[in-house]
Amino acid sequence: MSPETQQPALQQLLLHVSNYSNYYKRIFHEHNINVDAIKTAADLAQLPFTTKDDLAQYNDDFLCVPKSRITDFVTTSGTLSDPVAFYLTDSDVERLATNEAASFQCADGSENDIYQLMTTIDRRFMAGLAYWMGARKMGAGMIRVGPGAPFLQWESIQRFSPTVIIAIPSFIPRLIDYAIANEIDFAASSIKSIICIGEPIRNPDFTYNELGKRITSQWDVKLYSTYASTEMGAAFTECGEGKGGHLNPDLLILEVVDDEGNAVKDGELGEVVVTTLGVEGMPLLRYKTGDLCNVYYEPCTCGRTSPRLGPVVGRKQQMIKFKGTTIFPPALFDVLDAVKEIDLYQVVVSKNEFRNDEITVVLPMQLQTSAFKETMHSLFKSRLRVSPALTFVTADELTFRIYKQEKRKPEKLIYI
Missing domain, CATH: 3.40.50.12780 (ANL, N-terminal domain)
Incomplete structure (x- = not known):
């Protein structure tokens, strides 16, 4: 038409x-x-x-x-x-x-x-x-x-x-x-x-x-x-x-x-x-x-x-201003998807006491080593110029957070 x-x-x-x-x-x-x-x-x-x-x-x-x-x-x-x-x-x-x-x-x-x-x-x-x-x-x-x-x-x-x-x-x-x-x-x-x-x-x-x-x-x-x-x-x-x-x-x-x-x-x-x-x-x-x-x-x-x-590329409502850098969630996902050891992750966006955006990436506990954290820090810095905080929980807990029964899609991204 x-x-x-x-x-x-x-x-x-x-x-x-x-x-x-x-x-x-x-x-x-x-x-x-x-x-x-x-x-x-x-x-x-x-x-x-x-x-x-x-x-x-x-x-x-x-x-x-x-x-x-x-x-x-x-x-x-x-x-x-x-x-x-x-x-x-x-x-x-x-x-x-x-x-x-x-x-x-x-x-x-x-x-x-x-x-x-x-x-x-x-x-x-x-x-x-x-x-x-x-x-x-x-x-x-x-x-x-x-x-x-x-x-x-x-x-x-x-x-x-x-x-x-x-x-x-x-x-x-x-x-x-x-x-x-x-x-x-x-x-x-x-x-x-x-x-x-x-x-x-x-x-x-x-x-x-x-x-x-x-x-x-x-x-x-x-x-x-x-x-x-x-x-x-x-x-x-x-x-x-x-x-x-x-x-x-x-x-x-x-x-x-x-x-x-x-x-x-x-x-x-x-x-x-x-x-x-x-x-x-x-x-x-x-x-x-x-x-x-x-x-x-x-x-x-x-x-x-x-x-x-x-x-x-991103959603206007999901634009994150983190440490002076504008980031859309797909850019974070792309870094995480590049690491073969990572099969589960959740990105958590929150506000600090000054109402500025903070980003935390939640990962499985078995990845919690000094070498892995340093690798991720370097990878994020090289790709996005900034590096989010990393936190670790059990694989079962992370699976529960991402694949909630009441949700239709995996919750790879949440705002709190």
Whole structure:
């Protein structure tokens, strides 16, 4: 869909929210906005941004249909604040399936593939449902194993011969370690590729980051990055070229903006802003995700012409000012993922008595030696110019802290 062909979908969206969204009706009135004057994606600049705080404060005001029409009730992950409710109609659930089928096909998937899902499909998690719906729509099979449980993962791989794994990439080294410890010939398994969710596996120049290197140095599989969120109800997925996640222009209008709200140029870093097309329940206009990515408007070598997003460099809300240096959590993760002895870690960000940011890395007790601490200090200083504090707990305690029963994702980062 080109910007011209997005126009009818955009006008339908504007009509929908102006009639049914209490939040946007109020915004249009307060800002004297004539929605009839907004004809194209470029005209969206006439509208104010919608922020995460708006969504949290006025959550149900965004709902455009009676709750009796809601098919699926989900929430955001609540990484930095309380989870926000999202409501999906039957049409919205079908939109998820359409998105994920297209995403799987972008990642070289087909009806001949069998996907093994290593994330939850419950706990109000939109993505797990989307993956299952997308595979079903594409005509592919899916094994719903869920997170963790390396024994069950390998037993399922050996029993059903899936071709593609869907997982948080930091789980894959644990899966490999389990295979090695239990003499499982993972190199000869049926797995050909891994769709990596929730964490970046590439640097901004599209080379593998330390986590991506760690996986591919041990296992001859192809990795595909994805970037998605509950709010957008859609995904940016890499093709086989591995040069950024492709926009699905049927489902989203993309803007990438600087701190002043102006569009950045090709290749530049900015905040991802989305307008959701085809959503009935809780459509969003110019929603600021808080995620910082490089954007690429030139056609991809795969032949697709839609804009692409590079890996998430960081979230604006997660920016840490530590000893005069600005750091985003992925930079810390990249250092830790480079050390083969580290298979578990948690980064804790807190404030000291002067309200300045402090960083502590929690590691397994067996690594607590003077030589290891000195190595880590030198590595952090060379890569980031600063070195966080290190603290050590038992592996069981650290596993409990990271893989909490009530959480949908591993808690590699916490703020206290």
